[in-house]
Amino acid sequence: MAAVQTEVSLYLQPWQRPLHIYGGLVCNSLMADSWSDRTPLHEAAYHGRLLQLRSLIAQGFHVDTLTMDRVSPLHEACLGGHYSCVKFLLDSGANVDAVSTDGATPLCNSCSNGSAACVRLILQHSASIHTTYLLASPIHEAAKKDHRECLELLISYGAHIDMELPVVGTPLYSACMSRAAACVDVLLHSGADVQLGCGQDSPLHAAVREGGADIVDLLLDFGADGYCRNAEGKTPLYLSGPNSAVRIALQKRGPCSLSQLCRLCIRRTLGRTRLHSASSLFLPPIIKDFLLYQ
Structure with a gap:
């Protein structure tokens, strides 16, 4: 009976178990399980210790040694x-x-x-x-x-610019959610669909919700629908706070000009894969620059 009680107590009172240091974190032995399978190879890769990596591989460590979460030394070096x-x-x-268990x-x-x-x-x-x-x-x-x-490197290698992941949405939606203005700019200039977000939630909804007035202006410049409704x-106007910068950005926009409508129509007709060919069209440079937002 005493043996049973002792065994049960090991499971019922994990906070009383000895503390250890794993990956710089203080934790008990139950919490340490996720760190215990990390090899010296993983540690050397994560910390950038090239000489140690060479030595460990020479000693017989397999280059693709995986943790329980299927994390490889290459994952760690890249991170x-x-x-x-x-x-x-x-x-x-x-x-x-x-690929690790979380899709990375x-x-x-x-x-x-x-x-x-x-x-x-x-x-x-x-x-x-x-x-x-579908995770990452x-x-x-x-x-x-x-x-x-x-991002520019990935696009140049043919990455799917409008790929929508569950919950996460498209790359443009993710950038708007994070107020990553530079990447929003790259995606839009590269032909990302300004209306594709996460389900019925558009990138404009995300930008308004996160308070990115500069991103709201950019999305509207590329034809975002200020009157679209989410699920x-x-x-977007409904989601904006009273007297907020994003509300002002939304309200100051009137109907699209004829030139803007023509630009959006031509870009849509060309499609993302042929946008670069706009620079070779037999048009005045000022018109080509207008089409390419330059």
Whole structure:
């Protein structure tokens, strides 16, 4: 009976168990389980210790050793933005498309960190930019963290600019939710659909809700519908606070001018994949610059 009580107490009173240090965090042994399977290889990769990485691989550590959450050393090196470690792991045969249990790839982690050098290196190793997972994607990571150069690299390699993930929405919606103005600008100039957000919630709804007046102006410039309604039947104006900057930005806009309507129509007709060809049209430079918002 005493043995049973002792065994039960181990489960009922975890706060009384000894404390340990894992990854710089104080935790008891139950909380430490998620850290206990991290190898020295993971630690070296995350902290950018190239010489230690080389030594561990030479000693027989497998380059694609995974944690319980399927995190690889390459994931860790990318998350830390350590270019030399990323290059060494890739040259040693690391899986460039490894996917963790939360859907993250090394490319996702590089985009989250904002290391354009690592993103370029990963892409040069033929990493997939079209995720099949509904939890995360490289372009969403770059957009919401406002890493403009990473986003431009992904777009140049053919990333799906209007990919909508459940709950997360499109990259443009994510950027609006995070008030990532630089990435909103890149996405719109690259031809992202200004109306596609998250379900019936448009990017304009997100920008208004987050108080991004500069982003509201930009979305309206690219043809966002200020009268669209979300699933609750609310317009962007309804969501704006009294006398707020976003309300002023919405209210000062009148009907679109004829020139603006023509620009939106031509851009829509060209489509995202042919927008770049506008610069080669037989039109005066001032008209081409107008079409391209330059």
